[in-house]
Amino acid sequence: MMIIMKPTATEKEIQAVIERVESAGARAHPSRGEEVTVIGAVGDREHVTRLGLDASPGVERVVPILKPFKLASAQLRHGVRSVLEIAGRRIGGQHFALIAGPCTVESRDQVLATANVVRDGGAAFLRGGAYKPRTSPYSFQGLGQEGLRLLAEAKEETGLPIVTELMDVRDLDAILEVADVIQVGARNMQNYPLLAEIGRCDRPVLIKRGLSSTLEELLMSAEYVLKEGNEDVILCERGIRTFETAYRFTLDIMAIPVLKEMTHLPVVVDPSHAAGRRDLVVPLSLAAAAAGPTASWSRFTLSPRRPSAMARRPCRPTSSPRTWIR
Amino acid sequence: MMIIMKPTATEKEIQAVIERVESAGARAHPSRGEEVTVIGAVGDREHVTRLGLDASPGVERVVPILKPFKLASAQLRHGVRSVLEIAGRRIGGQHFALIAGPCTVESRDQVLATANVVRDGGAAFLRGGAYKPRTSPYSFQGLGQEGLRLLAEAKEETGLPIVTELMDVRDLDAILEVADVIQVGARNMQNYPLLAEIGRCDRPVLIKRGLSSTLEELLMSAEYVLKEGNEDVILCERGIRTFETAYRFTLDIMAIPVLKEMTHLPVVVDPSHAAGRRDLVVPLSLAAAAAGPTASWSRFTLSPRRPSAMARRPCRPTSSPRTWIR
């Protein structure tokens, strides 16, 4: 950690910072420039952070040197990428996988018909929400337990492993009976009790990036799971919130190569939620694949005649899942 | 809801939208301009939203007309502002209240000494965290149950009502034994199972705005609590995430007058978290009070010699809580 002092900092203020650093068991290395003094602090990051030195008199700002995540870092595995094997499908490394399915499980007909098309289109996983986080309490919140039952039936029929969202720690046991991958949604990316509980399970988890979370924060959320012993964490970019109003969210394609440098964990992209429009899913999936992700994700449903939560109509042959795979 | 068609939309696409609107039990009012057609949809908002018309062929975009929140809206009370009375303190309307205390409860000495200063400075509530959401799993996560016990002791000694954070729905009973106001943090603003559970309690709740949540989303989170029957909701602006790197978050002072127009609920401002610097707390508190909030919030601790989570050192006499009250 580097503590950069203000140009107006007094010698007494500099000494006070040095003493506080050393009181936390760290070593202080002051470097006195012509205009400002910089103090390097070497030691336990957490102890020094707790000193709250950025609020001390004479301190301009504190610059962390080391990354705060450890188990998620690329260095942990010396640059070797993690590959997860889930029900015979591989995700991570050079493996490309398509995860597709309806946003929300709505009926037996819908989920079974969609699951068959998704499997025939070459998808590796079936996704579908039984519990749905909805901005409005007046919106349909998902079928709950009944939705999980339908997903189990779709898995039975198609053999596709299931990805489904956990919102409430009290539903964990029910989710574990069906899910091959537990999904943590963007709104829950920093729900730490939920992450820690999943960390104590023996089941892969896919964590979606919060809509205004930095990559470092996403990796810290992964770290909550990893720290409890669960090593099977997948990260998912799904669009961030910006000033642009032409689309719902801005899919951050740059996150893919940068995450791959920062971490060994598999990276997945969800172009459906970012765009909010079916016609952007194919170009964005291709762009994401070109930038180097290991999997792509799509809302995909087969119910043209009934009100579906997000009303994706069936993809026509020209935009079937198979065409997204390069 | 207004459905704006593309200039290239065909008559068949227009008819298809009209039919889908009517299939949801709503009435469709097409208005054909020279360049584009606009279709007004009058009826149940949720039913029409579920049609997902923004993904239909020929649709440019869908513009909602009515606000999605009802119980939180200013109109519900015909412009009369809600005033909560909590342990003899009033919050809301024209009442100004100061909520102060340590970020995190760390020890008996710390919390009792701080509580006395806070009370003597004129604060109406004592705040302090027993459970703390921390970006890093390696950071101090709070004293938990022991922290709640210390808050109870501080309440006993000073008579100040307590504001403390609930992160995990499984801790609700323990929190209810001590908290006069349950705090929901910014990271949990869209933790809907948590909000719904609090909605079923008979205890005031203070909801912090998510760091990239719109005001409408904040009011929808309040709606989750209100819908379950709990009418005592307080909203708190605490800084949003922007491109500016000179401060941790950008305190959105405009939110105060705008929220007061949108909702009858009390509005509180937390300048401490936004700034991350002690010297900005006083000017920002004054600015917030001038813009018309009903309460201000401050991290405030009295432990200069020991590592505190955010290491606020004691305020000197010139910046004591009393001077913030106008």
Next chain:
Amino acid sequence: MMIIMKPTATEKEIQAVIERVESAGARAHPSRGEEVTVIGAVGDREHVTRLGLDASPGVERVVPILKPFKLASAQLRHGVRSVLEIAGRRIGGQHFALIAGPCTVESRDQVLATANVVRDGGAAFLRGGAYKPRTSPYSFQGLGQEGLRLLAEAKEETGLPIVTELMDVRDLDAILEVADVIQVGARNMQNYPLLAEIGRCDRPVLIKRGLSSTLEELLMSAEYVLKEGNEDVILCERGIRTFETAYRFTLDIMAIPVLKEMTHLPVVVDPSHAAGRRDLVVPLSLAAAAAGPTASWSRFTLSPRRPSAMARRPCRPTSSPRTWIR
């Protein structure tokens, strides 16, 4: 334009809005719902906009229906994409072109050596700045006239057409002597006198998106050029400013398919400025090409031993321009 009234708007306020709309020569179509009244205004957009109705009593907000750009819109050419032919190179439509060269022209050796490598690598255009907008007045501001002379020499030697930036309207004549494409930088995207002056020239212009400009604003800047008679406008996405600190700017790949839907103008992507890192240029160029742009842009220089403005070192064979072309 739709004027959405507040639920509390009085009949008198509604009438006042109708009268003001009609006073501007437009027709007003009120639609009275159960909760709110919406007034459609049909007529000259500019006249109605100048009424400033969003500040009138009783008005909730004003929603524009028609796009404010006309000459840049995809409909102008009935969905046919514009293709520019510049010195024998095509840009736009299905044509892919690579634009490469040094950020700043620094010396004769540098520009000539780079130009040869760029041509041999398959680039269609040579880019290089003689005038450079620099955040700091103490930074090197470019060689000016001398830089233009060196670009002319590189063009003579390699046959590559030149793209170079115009910052000051007083330099237009000098730029016109050398540039095959005039570049308008992100900081000048809304420098309207500059755009209008270029609009009166007979020379293609490449306009970079401002770092917090919406796509609609970018198209309005193009409209300033088009309105004066210059039809040869190229748009360039180069990264937007977001909260993320892991990279300098966030390259907005979604802008590519969305711009292609909004406008007939060619779209180019500059991954170099967004990333600020050489190793991200290749994955981002591939992603952009997959999403459907017509050209990609790269800072590229050949001066490893001397301080260059952005110090790009020569690309090694494995990342030569040729490999970026799909």
Next chain:
Amino acid sequence: MMIIMKPTATEKEIQAVIERVESAGARAHPSRGEEVTVIGAVGDREHVTRLGLDASPGVERVVPILKPFKLASAQLRHGVRSVLEIAGRRIGGQHFALIAGPCTVESRDQVLATANVVRDGGAAFLRGGAYKPRTSPYSFQGLGQEGLRLLAEAKEETGLPIVTELMDVRDLDAILEVADVIQVGARNMQNYPLLAEIGRCDRPVLIKRGLSSTLEELLMSAEYVLKEGNEDVILCERGIRTFETAYRFTLDIMAIPVLKEMTHLPVVVDPSHAAGRRDLVVPLSLAAAAAGPTASWSRFTLSPRRPSAMARRPCRPTSSPRTWIR
């Protein structure tokens, strides 16, 4: 400048960075930690910056230590705030001044009537635009020379000094005949040739913060003016672009106390443009004044019956400029 190396950086990469730093005439101070090496570079900031070390192999990132602005820095005047005296009015330090007037000069009647009300309301300056930057080329662009003439007449009649915007460097002489303060708009904040030209004049300039410019960038723009010899620079916060859609821009009140710490220059706030709504001007002006600015700025016009550019109707007695002054 601190160069933070990657944990995987080799000794050769570390040496290469040290050599490059020293090749620029600076001294390199490597500090080898257990996990990473940090190299301090002491010497001419510009020379080291031009090395572009953040793109060198093995470099994680480069952290600047010193502020890039000098003449604008608070230290230049040892913490003493600059006070400008303009036509007998003081701006800066503890002086509060109100700057009010119409957004756009539209007619003789409008500008004279408004000027009288503004003076009677206690304003110190009359503002009004003769040249207007408009997003659309089809919008009214201001009266130009005729507008300047009308401002001169209003000044003659009321004695109020004039603040008016310069957009095009070719209009500078005409502006200088009328303006007591030259305004540079948000869109031109980084129009460096314009800033440098104003820097060579002997006339105060008010620079508006760009809608996504950091405070450091704003100060660098001021530095362009100061460097040329013009010391009379005023800074103006006018709202930044964020994700929030409830208002046009988010007024960044935190910028006031933070700018006052960073610079000796006077700081002004424009709440009118941020809000886009008349009813927010008073609460935001009060908030800004409470946070410590030296002046406030308001669009203010007196033409209820005619289409005005932004259609501010006359302020009623209860919201007259006088009430904004504390």
